[in-house]
Amino acid sequence: MNIIAHRKIFLSISGIFVLLSIAAIIVFGFQPGIDFVGGTLWQLRLTQINADGKQINAEIVKNFFGTDLGVKNVTVFPGENQSFLIRLPHISEEEHQNYLQSLKTKFGEIEELRFENIGPAIGKELRTRAFWAIGLVLLGISLYIAFAFRKVSYPIKSWKYGVITLVTLFHDIAIPAGLLSVLGWSGGIEIDTNFVVALLVIMGFSVHDTIVVFDRIRENLLLQRGRFDLANIINSSVNQTIARSINTSFTLILVLLALFFLGPVTLKYFVLTILIGTIIGTYSSIFVASPLLLIWKSSK
Amino acid sequence: MKQYAKFLLLIIILLTIVGGIFIYPRWLGGKYRPWRLGLDLVGGTHLIYEVDMNQVDFSERDSVMAGLRDVIERRVNLFGVSEPHVVSAKEGDSYRLIVELAGIKDVGEAIKMIGETPFLDFREVIIDQQLTTDNQQQIQFIPTNLTGRYVKGAQLDFDQTTGAPKVNIQFNDEGAKIFEELTVRNVGKPLAIFLDNNLIEMPVVQEKISGGRAQITGKFTRDEAKKMVERFNAGALPAAIKIISQQTIGASLGQESLKKAIYSGALGTLAIILFMLGYYRKFGIFASLALIIYTVLVAAIFKLGITMTLAGIAGFVLSIGMAIDANILIFERTKEEIKKGLTKISAIEEGFKRAWPSIRDSNISTIITSIILYYFTSSFIKGFALALLIGVLISMFSAITVTRTMLRVFIK
Numbered sequence: 001m002n003i004i005a006h007r008k009i010f011l012s013i014s015g016i017f018v019l020l021s022i023a024a025i026i027v028f029g030f031q032p033g034i035d036f037v038g039g040t041l042w043q044l045r046l047t048q049i050n051a052d053g054k055q056i057n058a059e060i061v062k063n064f065f066g067t068d069l070g071v072k073n074v075t076v077f078p079g080e081n082q083s084f085l086i087r088l089p090h091i092s093e094e095e096h097q098n099y100l101q102s103l104k105t106k107f108g109e110i111e112e113l114r115f116e117n118i119g120p121a122i123g124k125e126l127r128t129r130a131f132w133a134i135g136l137v138l139l140g141i142s143l144y145i146a147f148a149f150r151k152v153s154y155p156i157k158s159w160k161y162g163v164i165t166l167v168t169l170f171h172d173i174a175i176p177a178g179l180l181s182v183l184g185w186s187g188g189i190e191i192d193t194n195f196v197v198a199l200l201v202i203m204g205f206s207v208h209d210t211i212v213v214f215d216r217i218r219e220n221l222l223l224q225r226g227r228f229d230l231a232n233i234i235n236s237s238v239n240q241t242i243a244r245s246i247n248t249s250f251t252l253i254l255v256l257l258a259l260f261f262l263g264p265v266t267l268k269y270f271v272l273t274i275l276i277g278t279i280i281g282t283y284s285s286i287f288v289a290s291p292l293l294l295i296w297k298s299s300k
Numbered sequence: 301m302k303q304y305a306k307f308l309l310l311i312i313i314l315l316t317i318v319g320g321i322f323i324y325p326r327w328l329g330g331k332y333r334p335w336r337l338g339l340d341l342v343g344g345t346h347l348i349y350e351v352d353m354n355q356v357d358f359s360e361r362d363s364v365m366a367g368l369r370d371v372i373e374r375r376v377n378l379f380g381v382s383e384p385h386v387v388s389a390k391e392g393d394s395y396r397l398i399v400e401l402a403g404i405k406d407v408g409e410a411i412k413m414i415g416e417t418p419f420l421d422f423r424e425v426i427i428d429q430q431l432t433t434d435n436q437q438q439i440q441f442i443p444t445n446l447t448g449r450y451v452k453g454a455q456l457d458f459d460q461t462t463g464a465p466k467v468n469i470q471f472n473d474e475g476a477k478i479f480e481e482l483t484v485r486n487v488g489k490p491l492a493i494f495l496d497n498n499l500i501e502m503p504v505v506q507e508k509i510s511g512g513r514a515q516i517t518g519k520f521t522r523d524e525a526k527k528m529v530e531r532f533n534a535g536a537l538p539a540a541i542k543i544i545s546q547q548t549i550g551a552s553l554g555q556e557s558l559k560k561a562i563y564s565g566a567l568g569t570l571a572i573i574l575f576m577l578g579y580y581r582k583f584g585i586f587a588s589l590a591l592i593i594y595t596v597l598v599a600a601i602f603k604l605g606i607t608m609t610l611a612g613i614a615g616f617v618l619s620i621g622m623a624i625d626a627n628i629l630i631f632e633r634t635k636e637e638i639k640k641g642l643t644k645i646s647a648i649e650e651g652f653k654r655a656w657p658s659i660r661d662s663n664i665s666t667i668i669t670s671i672i673l674y675y676f677t678s679s680f681i682k683g684f685a686l687a688l689l690i691g692v693l694i695s696m697f698s699a700i701t702v703t704r705t706m707l708r709v710f711i712k
Contacts, residue, residue: 043553093415093543097408113553115407119544122348125391133676140668148661197673197681201618201688204669208625208662215658244632247579248625251572255621258568259614264557267614274618 001242004235007291014288018171021178024185031184033192036127038090038120045083048108056107058084064106069099075188080265083113090119130196134173137200141207142166148211149218155230156297161214164296165207168289172206172281173199176273189269198273205252205274206281209245210289216241217290231294238290249282305708312702316593319600338609339402340680341558343551347411349541351395355421355443356539365395367449367538372397375417376410397541407548418528419537420448420469422482423492425502441492441499446482449538450475452512454529459517465525466517469532476512483509495528497540557610565617569595572624580631586706587627594623594698598691612683619691622666626699629655648707652700659696666692 003010034041046056058076061084065074077085091099096115104110146162177199183189216237224233256275259267321327325335339346356364365388376384376399385400404410423441452472458465471479482491483505490502493516500516520528573591576584598616602608634651642650666688673685 043550045552093408093411093546100408111550111552112548113550115546115548117546119350121350121394122545129676133672136672136676137669140672141665144664144668145661148657148664193677193681197677197684200669200673204666205622207665208622211662211665212629212658215661219654240636241632244628247628247632251575251624251628252618252621254571254575255565255568255617258564258571259561259617262560262564262567263614263617264560264610266557266610267561270614 001239002235003238003287004231004291004294007287007294010287011291011295014171014284017178018174021174021181024178024181028181028185030181031188031190032127033190033195034087034116034118034123035192036123036130038118038123040086040088040091040096040118041114041116042086042088043079043083043112043114044086044103045081045111045113046107046109047082047111056082061086061107064103065099068106069102071099077188079113091117093117126193130193133200134196137203138166138169141169141203145207145211145214149214151218151222155221156293160293160296164289164292165210165214167292168210168281168284169203169207171284171288172202172277175280176202176276179276180269180273194267194270195273198270198277201274202277202281205278206284208248209282209285212241212245212248213238213285213290214293217293230297234290234294238286242286245282245286249278252278302708305705308701308705309709312593312705316596319596323596323599323603333603335603336607337402337554337558338607338612338680338683339400339554340549340610341554341608342403343549343554344400344402344404345407345410345546345548346680347399347401347414347543347547348545349397349399349414350544351397352540352542353395357445360445361395364447364449364538365397368397368541371417371449371537372399372414375414376401396544403551405551411543411546415543416531417537418448418531419496419540420451420532421494422446422479423494424482424486425490425492427490441494444478444482446471446475446478447538448532450478450512451532454532456526456529457515464517465520465522466515467520467525467528467532469514469516471512471514473512476510479512479514480508480510483507554610558613561610561613561617565613565620568617569620572621576624576627580628583627583631583634583707586703586710587624587631589706590627590698590703591620591624593702594695595620597698598694601690601694602687606683606686609680609683611680612687615684615687616691619688619695623691623695623699625662626655626659626695627703629659630699630703644711648704648711652704656700659699663692663696 048056058078062074062076065071065076065086065088071088071091073089075087077087079085096117100110100112142162142165144162145165146159149158149161151158180189180191180195184191217234220233220237253275256271256278260271260275263271322333351365351368353361353364369386369388373384373386376386384402385398387398387400389396389398399414401407401410422444424444426440426442427438450471452470452475454470455468456465457468486505487507488505490504492502493500493514495516503515503517516528569591573584573588576587576591578584580587598619602612602616606612630651632651633655634647637647637650637654638644640647670685670689670692674682674689677685
């Protein structure tokens with residue numbers, strides 16, 4: 001497959017997706033989870049099925065909070081096994097116990113599956129740390145790549161491998177982030193610390209494939225000192241490594257699919273984000289990183 | 301070479317068998333050292349308290365934190381939690397106390413009890429002689445060093461004449477000294493006693509008091525006084541605390557998560573093994589064995605020193621998906637070398653040698669990521685980062701040494 005010859009098509013596809021993602025993030029923003037802005041997440045399981053002769057659904061629970069308890073800004077999602085995920089503003093422990101009591105009076109026996117209550121100060125802290133972590137990982141990996149490729153400075157300077165890795169990493173996290181932004185807008189999916197961790201994991205993984213391709217380019221360049229056709233070397237390097245790029249990602253995807261369909265519900269969106277990132281990352285290491293290497297070289 | 305490889309393989313197999321017995325939750329492994337599961341798997345609560353240090357001198361803050369930690373730990377031990385964690389932490393300018401209670405049934409009750417730990421302090425009183433416009437005396441309270449951290453114990457007592465209940469407080473030696481100095485300085489003046497930041501009373505100091513005994517007479521009912529004594533005896537807080545974060549996981553949700561995580565992890569591993577066998581055939585057998593050895597060894601290391609959390613298991617499962625990568629790179633390279641015309645044995649050796657730089661570089665990237673993750677996140681995610689880090693380190697051993705040793709022994 002002549003990837004380098006068709007680089008414009010592949011890069012355009014990537015460009016469009018990245019632009020769409022950035023546009024989505026600008027237009028829709030993110031639905032921040034409680035660990036970033038503070039608030040309460042409450043998961044309850046009702047053992048009783050009916051209230052006032054009606055099947056209890058999210059709407060009824062929501063109305064109870066709105067009218068009987070007088071809590072504003074409540075969202076209720078139905079969970080598995082007759083459980084409900086309730087999102088509230090930050091409440092005190094006293095209010096928590098009071099609400100629980102009222103709920104029990106109204107709906108009968110209740111099992112508290114989960115109660116997370118995070119103050120705004122902690123939220124701000126976690127947000128700041130998340131940004132720092134993403135920045136540092138981007139920088140750390142790029143610097144390491146620039147260092148690892150220091151021996152091949154001709155015809156491409158080693159720091160350029162680093163910069164292209166940075167661009168590829170950005171590409172790989174921008175698209176899942178854009179998707180989550182759309183999901184947040186359409187389905188109320190929130191981004192939380194787990195989401196940031198997922199982005200970091202994507203960066204750590206997606207760079208693997210990029211390294212494999214770059215490593216082959218490095219090896220082929222060292223083999224053919226003297227006259228060579230750079231486009232040709234890059235293209236054959238990509239083709240020589242394409243099977244292993246796909247296979248290494250595929251094994252990870254197998255595990256992720258198992259986790260997504262059969263794993264704990266709390267990890268569902270975490271796993272989904274990594275799953276998408278892994279697929280994007282494989283694409284980018286084959287169709288984005290290497291063409292960029294050539295373009296940067298030939299534009300000078 | 302072959303002799304040495306056989307010997308190494310024997311050691312690896314023995315190590316794996318021992319590890320396998322060790323991680324098995326029943327029989328010997330369960331008997332001598334059961335798995336330690338985090339609170340997101342057995343149910344429990346993770347609490348963060350903000351400590352109010354406004355009244356505390358900078359130089360004193362660390363020792364106040366230590367005292368606070370001890371008091372809360374003593375309180376928490378009363379709940380009968382198997383391994384309570386009480387850790388102090390500093391975040392920017394604020395001091396935090398992190399309390400983790402795993403396997404606790406009634407979290408609401410626990411929070412209430414921690415919150416009920418009294419915060420006692422004494423304050424000096426300055427009465428401004430000038431009257432304000434509405435004829436009120438201006439009273440200023442100056443915080444002192446004397447707080448609940450110096451309280452050794454308390455008893456309930458009754459006034460000889462009126463029969464009103466009162467609380468006798470006994471300070472420890474250090475507290476007694478501070479109290480003595482305080483009374484010397486304030487003879488003839490009132491000294492204010494605050495409980496949970498409420499003014500309880502303002503007795504006038506008659507004379508220097510040595511020996512560290514103070515009395516709170518206030519206007520309590522008998523029951524109030526009795527409760528106060530109980531609370532003081534359980535420990536008084538040296539600084540006020542406020543809960544700012546709570547994460548509680550119900551026991552049944554934790555159980556469910558654990559079951560699902562293990563089930564899906566095992567299935568994912570099985571899928572990888574099937575894929576490796578189907579795609580790489582004979583080589584796939586060795587990679588699969590190496591992967592199984594890898595999972596056993598990593599699990600054994602986790603069991604040795606780490607409390608397993610859901611996030612940790614997630615990190616572990618992801619690391620399984622990555623651990624096989626090194627083998628894929630090696631086998632692909634070996635196939636290339638065989639095509640070039642090398643013999644099987646030298647192709648394998650070449651495959652390991654040539655695939656190494658990219659295995660090393662990509663693993664170092666993941667190591668960088670997990671270290672940054674570890675330092676920039678809190679409790680639960682730390683478990684994930686640590687699992688990933690250990691996973692990557694062990695995978696470098698299993699995919700290289702274990703697979704190579706097996707190939708050296710069995711490929712002719």
